[in-house]
Structure formats: structure tokens, C-alpha cells
Amino acid sequence: MLNIKVVRSKQLKEKPQDETKLGFGKIFTDHMFLMDYTEGEGWHDARIVPYAPLPLDPATVVFHYAQEIFEGMKAYRTADGSVQLFRPDCNAKRFQDSADRLCIPRIPVEDYIQAVKAIVDIDRDWVPHSDGASLYIRPFVFANDVGLGVHASKHYIFCIICSPSGAYYAEGLDPVRIYVEDEYIRAAPGLTGFTKCGGNYAASIKAGELAEEKGFSQVLWLDGVEKKYVEEVGSMNIMFKIDGKIYTAACTGTVLPGVTRRSIIELLKDWGYEVIEGKLAIADVMKASEEGKLEEVFGTGTAAVVSPVKELDWEGKVAYIGGGKIGELTQKLYDTLTGIQWGKLPDTKGWTVKVEKQL
Missing domain, CATH: 3.30.470.10 (Aminotransferase class 4, branched-chain amino acid transferase, N-terminal domain)
Known part of the structure; x- marks a missing residue:
């Protein structure tokens, strides 16, 4: 002590x-x-x-x-x-x-x-x-x-x-537009992608600035080897609801193991959703959009909690999600997690810790 x-x-x-x-x-x-x-x-x-x-x-x-x-x-x-x-x-x-x-x-x-x-x-x-x-x-x-x-x-x-x-974002909980970055990379195997160190964030600024100039709120990073698989978005993890299932990148060294990410996965499984942690190609995300199967996309992180996404732009192609509105599951996750955090909902998980008066 x-x-x-x-x-x-x-x-x-x-x-x-x-x-x-x-x-x-x-x-x-x-x-x-x-x-x-x-x-x-x-x-x-x-x-x-x-x-x-x-x-x-x-x-x-x-x-x-x-x-x-x-x-x-x-x-x-x-x-x-x-x-x-x-x-x-x-x-x-x-x-x-x-x-x-x-x-x-x-x-x-x-x-x-x-x-x-x-x-x-x-x-x-x-x-x-x-x-x-x-x-x-x-x-x-x-x-x-x-x-x-x-x-x-x-x-x-x-x-x-x-x-x-x-609120972390000026837009509040309004869905945001995301630019898929396929030139610069955030992390590669063997480096520091799974850590929270300043160098990771410094290296991300260039792509973020370019995306902002184009009118996007955040950058969706692809893997550093093949530049093919989705990993993170800006300073958050990201999840995709495709045809009723939830997909997100696995935390295998290049993706930050977010605390909010971890908590949301536990909630999703409690609610009966199948959560698939693994490789998801951006091409498959865009295809799912074309087929009408890309139902919801949202970022997760401590600052933003849950950030809904309404648009993905990759190689000139655009995936429009949920008619530009917050998805039902995204809203439920936000309400549940913030409800537990602010003590408005019962904490059945033992996630919250009281700060007793000491000093």
C-alpha cells in the first residue's frame, strides 16, 4: 500500500x-x-x-x-x-x-x-x-x-x-462520417499497436488531418501488412453489425484492447449476440453494405463511450449505414453502459468502484 x-x-x-x-x-x-x-x-x-x-x-x-x-x-x-x-x-x-x-x-x-x-x-x-x-x-x-x-x-x-x-465529440452522439485510410498505417505486428503510447497517436495525426480536410470525423485504419483488414477507428475500437452478427478486430498485437470494447462484448454476449473477433476485410464490409446487410457500425472508447457511424468512404465507394440514424443496438449499448457508469442502472457485473472520502 x-x-x-x-x-x-x-x-x-x-x-x-x-x-x-x-x-x-x-x-x-x-x-x-x-x-x-x-x-x-x-x-x-x-x-x-x-x-x-x-x-x-x-x-x-x-x-x-x-x-x-x-x-x-x-x-x-x-x-x-x-x-x-x-x-x-x-x-x-x-x-x-x-x-x-x-x-x-x-x-x-x-x-x-x-x-x-x-x-x-x-x-x-x-x-x-x-x-x-x-x-x-x-x-x-x-x-x-x-x-x-x-x-x-x-x-x-x-x-x-x-x-x-x-461530450468528447462536438456532434454528440450523432452518427459520424469515417474515411478508410489505405496509405498510412497505424500499427504492424511486433510494434506497439496494443499499447497506449504517445508515438502511436503522433503517427496517426497526418491521416487524421487529411481526413478532416475532406470533411470526415475520423479515420478507419486497416492492417499494416496487407492493408486489407479493418482494425481501429481514430482513438477507438470499432464494431460492425452485419446480418445480425457483431464483427470486430481481434486484439492480437496491433489493436488496443479497449476497456469499453471489452465491456460491450460482454453485454452483447449476455444479450445473445454472436460476437466474432477476427479478420474482417474492408471489401467485405462494403459488399455487406451493397447487399443491405451492414446494419450498424459504431466506435467504442472511454472518452466517447459509443460513437455511431453513418458513412464509410473507401476508394471512392461509400457505404451508407442506417439511413444516417443511430442504430437500435448502438443506442441500447450506449444507454446501458452509461447507465451503469453513472449509477442509473444496477451494476450486476461488479464493474463500478466507489471512491470513498479519505483525504
């Missing part, structure tokens, strides 16, 4: 008055969690301090060789005023998998969850009260050795910051 020292901010920030204008990741709370790693000593000096810039040398390793990982989570305020997390153990375990791949020392699951609970607890007044808004939580670790040699760092900083946030 961590011994977390707390230094409270002497000057608290003014909290947003209008929670409908929070945006995403623009406003930050009063405090942050920090913990250091030193080779031979391990993780040490867990502390919560006032939110402030981090002083770093220009030669800090992370600036040059990108040895870092991160996670994305949310804290939700329920009707009775309590605050809860959603499956934090899954994020903690994925954080460990990312750490292994980037040669970063693991943080024990119980320590990760304790740290998240502690920072959310001290800044619980920042958890929004309005429907649909939440406190976004960003844990991250980065190498902070000073020097320009290419090797694993001997020192790291674990930091958690929080941001009260509204």
Missing part, C-alpha cells in the same frame, strides 16, 4: 460555472499525483501536490526517444452525489502491458488504483454534476533520465492529472 503524502493547494481554481461548455481536456483540477522511480530503489515518494508545470531538463529522455505510456479513465458522479470509477483494474493491467513493451517498470495494480482513487478523492468537487459530463483521468509515466543515449531510462515519473469534461 502506498504512503501518499498530501500538499494541498493554497489557492484553489475557480470551477466552471457552465458544465455544458467543458469541452474535452481543456480544464484541469487543483492537484496532481506524482511518484518517482529510481533503479535499485523502485517506485517511491508517492505524493499529491498542487497542479503545476514539471521542471525538466532539455535533454530529458522522453523528449528525444518517446519512452512513455498513458491511460484514459473517468470518474462519474451518481444521483446520490457519490463518485465512482469504471473497471479501474482493467486500466491498471493494460498500463502494465504497455509498460512491459516500452521497458518501463510496472506499477502494481493495487497501487495504481489507490493512486487514482486518492487524486479523485482530493479533487472530488471537480467531478461534474450535469448529465453526461465526467471527470477524465489521465495517468501517465515517462522516462526522465537526462542524456541522449538510446536505452531504457533508470528514472521515471508517474503522474495523474484530471480534467472535468463534457
Whole structure:
């Protein structure tokens, strides 16, 4: 168990008055969690301090060789005023998998969850009260050795910051248009596609910018070898309802194992749907559309929860989905998952974790 020292901010920030204008990741709370790693000593000096810039040398390793990982989570305020997390153990375990791949020392699951609970607890007044808004939580670790040699760092900083946030997409839950990218790739076997590391996202920006210029909201990535099979969309996993069955890419090294993805698959199976995790060619998706069998398409992720898709554009061909409206199953998944997260529906899965008042 961590011994977390707390230094409270002497000057608290003014909290947003209008929670409908929070945006995403623009406003930050009063405090942050920090913990250091030193080779031979391990993780040490867990502390919560006032939110402030981090002083770093220009030669800090992370600036040059990108040895870092991160996670994305949310804290939700329920009707009775309590605050809860959603499956934090899954994020903690994925954080460990990312750490292994980037040669970063693991943080024990119980320590990760304790740290998240502690920072959310001290800044619980920042958890929004309005429907649909939440406190976004960003844990991250980065190498902070000073020097320009290419090797694993001997020192790291674990930091958690929080941001009260509204809807991830400006369009809300309205279906979006997706551009299928077949030139650039997001990941390839043996690389870091299954991790949450900044390099994956930096490499995706170019295609995202080009898609946006063409009027699309997101990019659908194909596999990095044959550029044939669907993998992810933007910063989310993606699922296709074709002729009554649900198809999604398998998490076999190039696809991020999303916590929302995992939860939705469990719900779908509970409801009797056949979920097929494996290779799905974009050509087969377009064919299904032509045959009237492509019933629903939706992205899944922590920030957006569920994002319905109304159009796929690939090689000049366009697949129109659901008449531009949210599919019945997509809506049910969104309502069910957010209902559990905000405590509006009973949690029969044991997915939610209360953040008790401690500090």
C-alpha cells in the first residue's frame, strides 16, 4: 500500500460555472499525483501536490526517444452525489502491458488504483454534476533520465492529472462520417499497436488531418501488412453489425484492447449476440453494405463511450449505414453502459468502484 503524502493547494481554481461548455481536456483540477522511480530503489515518494508545470531538463529522455505510456479513465458522479470509477483494474493491467513493451517498470495494480482513487478523492468537487459530463483521468509515466543515449531510462515519473469534461465529440452522439485510410498505417505486428503510447497517436495525426480536410470525423485504419483488414477507428475500437452478427478486430498485437470494447462484448454476449473477433476485410464490409446487410457500425472508447457511424468512404465507394440514424443496438449499448457508469442502472457485473472520502 502506498504512503501518499498530501500538499494541498493554497489557492484553489475557480470551477466552471457552465458544465455544458467543458469541452474535452481543456480544464484541469487543483492537484496532481506524482511518484518517482529510481533503479535499485523502485517506485517511491508517492505524493499529491498542487497542479503545476514539471521542471525538466532539455535533454530529458522522453523528449528525444518517446519512452512513455498513458491511460484514459473517468470518474462519474451518481444521483446520490457519490463518485465512482469504471473497471479501474482493467486500466491498471493494460498500463502494465504497455509498460512491459516500452521497458518501463510496472506499477502494481493495487497501487495504481489507490493512486487514482486518492487524486479523485482530493479533487472530488471537480467531478461534474450535469448529465453526461465526467471527470477524465489521465495517468501517465515517462522516462526522465537526462542524456541522449538510446536505452531504457533508470528514472521515471508517474503522474495523474484530471480534467472535468463534457461530450468528447462536438456532434454528440450523432452518427459520424469515417474515411478508410489505405496509405498510412497505424500499427504492424511486433510494434506497439496494443499499447497506449504517445508515438502511436503522433503517427496517426497526418491521416487524421487529411481526413478532416475532406470533411470526415475520423479515420478507419486497416492492417499494416496487407492493408486489407479493418482494425481501429481514430482513438477507438470499432464494431460492425452485419446480418445480425457483431464483427470486430481481434486484439492480437496491433489493436488496443479497449476497456469499453471489452465491456460491450460482454453485454452483447449476455444479450445473445454472436460476437466474432477476427479478420474482417474492408471489401467485405462494403459488399455487406451493397447487399443491405451492414446494419450498424459504431466506435467504442472511454472518452466517447459509443460513437455511431453513418458513412464509410473507401476508394471512392461509400457505404451508407442506417439511413444516417443511430442504430437500435448502438443506442441500447450506449444507454446501458452509461447507465451503469453513472449509477442509473444496477451494476450486476461488479464493474463500478466507489471512491470513498479519505483525504
